[in-house]
Amino acid sequence: KNxxxxxxxxxxxxxxxxxxINCSYSVGISxxxxxxxxxxxxxxxxxxxxxxxxxxxxxxxxxxxQEKHSSLHITASHPRDSAVxxxxxxxxxxxGADGLTFGKGTHLIIQP
Amino acid sequence: xxxxxxxxxxxxxxxxxxxxxECRSLDFQATTMFWYRQFPKQSLMLMATSNEGSKATYEQxxxxxxxxxxxxxxxxxxxxxxxxxxxxxxxxxxxxxGVGQGSEQFFGPxxxxxxx
Numbered sequence: 001k002n003x004x005x006x007x008x009x010x011x012x013x014x015x016x017x018x019x020x021i022n023c024s025y026s027v028g029i030s031x032x033x034x035x036x037x038x039x040x041x042x043x044x045x046x047x048x049x050x051x052x053x054x055x056x057x058x059x060x061x062x063x064x065x066q067e068k069h070s071s072l073h074i075t076a077s078h079p080r081d082s083a084v085x086x087x088x089x090x091x092x093x094x095x096g097a098d099g100l101t102f103g104k105g106t107h108l109i110i111q112p
Numbered sequence: 113x114x115x116x117x118x119x120x121x122x123x124x125x126x127x128x129x130x131x132x133x134e135c136r137s138l139d140f141q142a143t144t145m146f147w148y149r150q151f152p153k154q155s156l157m158l159m160a161t162s163n164e165g166s167k168a169t170y171e172q173x174x175x176x177x178x179x180x181x182x183x184x185x186x187x188x189x190x191x192x193x194x195x196x197x198x199x200x201x202x203x204x205x206x207x208x209x210g211v212g213q214g215s216e217q218f219f220g221p222x223x224x225x226x227x228x
Contacts, residue, residue, distance in 0.1 A: 035219070041150070041203050042221040086156070099146050099158035099171070100207075100217065 003027050006087050006103035014111055019074040021106045023087030026068065033100060034061050034072045035086040043086075046072070077110045084108070114140045116208050118220035125196055126228055133191045133223045135206035141186035142208035146217065147179075150203040159204075162189050196227040 005024045013019055023032070034046040047054050047061040049070065054061050058077075063070040074081055084107050088100040115138040125131050135145055147159045160176075162168040162183035170176045180192040189208075193200055203224050207217040 031216075033217070040221075041205070041224060043205060043219040045217070045219060048216045088156075099148075099161055100156075101158075102156040104155045 003091070003101050004087055004089055004103040006085075006106050008106060009104065010107045010109075012109045012111065013077055015078060017077050017110075019077050019081070019108065019110075021072045021085050021087075021108070023070045023072070023103055024068060025070075025087075025089050025101075027089065027091045027101075029065075029068075029089040029091050031090040032063055032070050033088040033090070034070070035088060037084040037086055037105065039083075046085075074108075079110045079112050082109050114138075114208070114210065114218040116142075116206065116218045116220040118206055118223050120223060121221060122224045122226075124226045124228065127197055128195055131193045131196055131225060133193075133204055133206075133225075135189045135191070135208065135220050137187045137208045137210065137218070140208075140210040140218075142189070142210050143186065144209045145183055145189040146207045146209075147181060147189075147191050148205045148207070150205065150222075156205065159191075193225065196225070198227045201225055201227045 003026050007022045031050045033048050036044045049063040058075045060073040084105040086105045087103040117136045119134045145162050148156045149159050150156045158171050159174045160168045160170045162181050164183050164186050168181035183189040205222040206220045209217050
């Protein structure tokens with residue numbers, strides 16, 4: 001069982017819709033990352049969270065440490081938001097000394 | 113955010129040859145660099161962690177003699193895939209973490225390796 005579970009795996013929505021991607025993890029963590037991977041493979045770090053909530057433009061990320069759950073929200077979604085969104089955690093153990101453990105990603109398609 | 117580059121972005125090689133992938137931190141000193149691998153439709157998986165000036169720490173199941181990692185300076189780490197085989201075809205991506213940046217990692221654009 002993957003230590004990091006994301007849902008949904010695939011999401012298709014219309015432009016303008018409010019998008020929520022969820023991430024649950026089973027280990028104690030020191031930080032959680034939300035990453036964006038484009039079709040060519042390149043990865044952009046969107047957020048790093050250890051508590052609370054962060055906002056950047058139309059993106060909002062929240063984390064509940066007690067419930068071991070994080071969400072990524074996209075407001076007023078746009079076709080350029082189409083990408084794979086990956087949740088990754090920095091665990092206290094496992095995944096190497098400091099390496100991230102990744103979810104399988106959520107493939108988001110925003111249709112015009 | 114900080115910038116990490118990788119070279120080459122794409123490489124095709126024959127089975128049995130060795131391939132070197134470079135990862136550079138362009139505007140900060142990376143005390144730690146990480147190498148990840150992603151097979152098609154799979155999660156990214158950590159291969160190894162390298163700290164500048166010391167030997168890399170490899171994850172279970174990753175052959176250290178096959179995947180040679182060198183982190184000789186604070187801005188450069190290299191991954192050499194020795195005697196590459198078709199099953200080594202994958203997307204290799206590095207990330208870097210610098211002093212005073214906490215646990216934040218900055219990712220390179222990745223290298224797509226195809227072994228014929």
